[in-house]
Amino acid sequence: MTIFDIISIVVGAFLLVIAFLAINSKKIINSVLFLSALSMLAVVSFVLMKAPDVAITEAVIGSGLVTALFVFTLLSINRRDA
């Protein structure tokens, strides 16, 4: 068992924990941020699995653009409610 196997297992455990937190957060904005952290950890696991193409795409779209669009949608919805 090399160091990278251990890191993969730790990353996998973190992925499960953060996915659980993303589902169970009371505030939607926290869910969105946990989803972003989930994408970031998924990038690490993709790099460990030697899939850099998928890692780049996931880093840009999963943790960058999608999070920004979710956050802005939430901001404008909250503004309209108030």
Next chain:
Amino acid sequence: MKNIFGFLISVTLGVFIILALANTDAFPEFGSANTDNRVSSQYLIEDNVNDIGSGNIVTAIVVGYRGFDTLGEVTVLFISALGVAFMLSSPKQERLDLKFRPNFMLRVGSKILFGIILVTSFYIILHGHLTPGGGFPGGAIIASSVLLLYLADDKFRSNIKSFKILEGVAGSLFVIIGLLGLVLATYFLQNFLPAGNIGELLSAGIIPIIYILIGLKVGSEIAGIVDNFLTEEESA
């Protein structure tokens, strides 16, 4: 408690990323990569390289063998961008008021970062046939640099009309290159340029050209979506 938790998460992420990138087996130093380790020797022996000439097998499949599917994917993205524009855009628009006033440092710093991110995206697009990445992630990075400008300046609006023109020109050129393959060779999107040496920047025939066009098209489409999300109708 929350601060400590966030600090721990960011430190562990940083350590993981540094460890993964410091892995000299997976990422050798520049210029010392052995092509036989990266690409299956069977792939190099067979005629594939003469046909496609791309060092990155993912690119060889996405643009070379399945170029027509990629045209479909770009069309799907175009239709989704069109749908967002249809729902959210109107002739008179102004920026969404986020009740957030960026200061001077943020505005200037984001403009410096914008250039760096844009150069990175061009690198990823241009080396799509050699290194990981390509038109789709590179285009998304272009769009995220535009998003950065939107975030850092509450009055900023990109010139969305020129993005639309760029998108149309890039999409049409993609189809025209495909038709040129039909005219100069035998089938649609055939690689009619010489494949060159594997590993050089000017190699792999039409793949870099198509990836540049895909990158411009994807970048301008997602930038249009970002603009639609961050603007609203003028409240007169």
